[in-house]
Amino acid sequence: MKTKDSLNLNQGISIGLSAIPIQSFFDSNSYSSPNLQSYHTPYLDSNEGGLGIGGTFNISNARLLVGATMPIEFNNGQKIGSKKSLVSSLEYGNPQSQSVTLMTGLSQENDSLLGSIGSNAFSLDGAKSTTTFTALKAQKHLLDNFSLTGIVTHANTNMTSPSNSLVDSARDVKSSSIALVADMRNLSNDDQLSIFVNQPNRVDSGSIAIKTASLADSNRNINQTIKNIDLDSSSRQLNYGLSYRKDLNENLAFSVKHIITNNLNHSDNSNRLHSSYIGMDYKDLKLGFASNPNDSSIETELSYAIAL
Numbered sequence: 001m002k003t004k005d006s007l008n009l010n011q012g013i014s015i016g017l018s019a020i021p022i023q024s025f026f027d028s029n030s031y032s033s034p035n036l037q038s039y040h041t042p043y044l045d046s047n048e049g050g051l052g053i054g055g056t057f058n059i060s061n062a063r064l065l066v067g068a069t070m071p072i073e074f075n076n077g078q079k080i081g082s083k084k085s086l087v088s089s090l091e092y093g094n095p096q097s098q099s100v101t102l103m104t105g106l107s108q109e110n111d112s113l114l115g116s117i118g119s120n121a122f123s124l125d126g127a128k129s130t131t132t133f134t135a136l137k138a139q140k141h142l143l144d145n146f147s148l149t150g151i152v153t154h155a156n157t158n159m160t161s162p163s164n165s166l167v168d169s170a171r172d173v174k175s176s177s178i179a180l181v182a183d184m185r186n187l188s189n190d191d192q193l194s195i196f197v198n199q200p201n202r203v204d205s206g207s208i209a210i211k212t213a214s215l216a217d218s219n220r221n222i223n224q225t226i227k228n229i230d231l232d233s234s235s236r237q238l239n240y241g242l243s244y245r246k247d248l249n250e251n252l253a254f255s256v257k258h259i260i261t262n263n264l265n266h267s268d269n270s271n272r273l274h275s276s277y278i279g280m281d282y283k284d285l286k287l288g289f290a291s292n293p294n295d296s297s298i299e300t301e302l303s304y305a306i307a308l
Helices: 020-025
Strands: 008-015 051-059 062-070 083-094 098-110 128-142 146-159 167-185 191-213 224-230 238-247 252-262 273-282 285-291 298-304
Touching (some): 020 051, 020 062, 020 083, 020 098, 146 191
Antiparallel strands (some): 008 051, 051 062, 083 098, 098 128, 128 146, 146 167, 167 191, 191 224, 191 238, 238 252, 252 273, 285 298
16 A cells, blocks of 8 residues: 555564564575574564564655564464564664664563473463563675674563462563674675674573472461562673585585584583584585584484475
């Protein structure tokens, strides 16, 4: 639909995908060798969702995107999606030269807290976590074969009390992530080199309430006390990496990747870890070898895709 003020409106429905603004946010529109989806957070997952609706408004040199998703369950008990979301974003500029995207929204998940789940006495079953978030992405193309992409996210999460658990609730859990990617292409011919640094989603502050029980008194009554436990991370995980891909022809390509990780899981007790990957693509066949940073073992993966 187009009005006389040049406002273009596109609408869409999706199943099994995230809200339209999130899909667009993780579409790099650049030469990025490591997919930007690698930098998702528990509340921003570009491939998770149930039934989604949304629209895109094109205005001059900007786009306004809005979208919502909710899980759907079929009669056979199969369920698609686990989160409800309401998201909007404003994209300004041309992704082929330079652009800035500001996204904000709300996400609600059941039975977990920022992707973490509990069990037994510390089960999170029955709890609802509501996250409000803001994300910023900036892209800049320099010269004909070089681009920079930066992503920053910040969120605040509150969780209600689970059912039959020693966990009571969580409040004002603030988290953040950051990533910077530099991409270069055609250093020789039909190849891509990426250098990146990122901090995965990290809890910066907040607390979770735990129920503690006292000994029974003379009337056999047991009192419970609520104790707040700080969730602050003891350190900051940083990943430094380099990846390279070379297309030998239209059917054959190989790629290598190496990552150095400091303070794994944002813990100051973690050692520096190294992990490497080497792979080959031949038509629809993919073969890869990766080193396990925990025990230096080699893991192998073979996949084959058939297009119908």
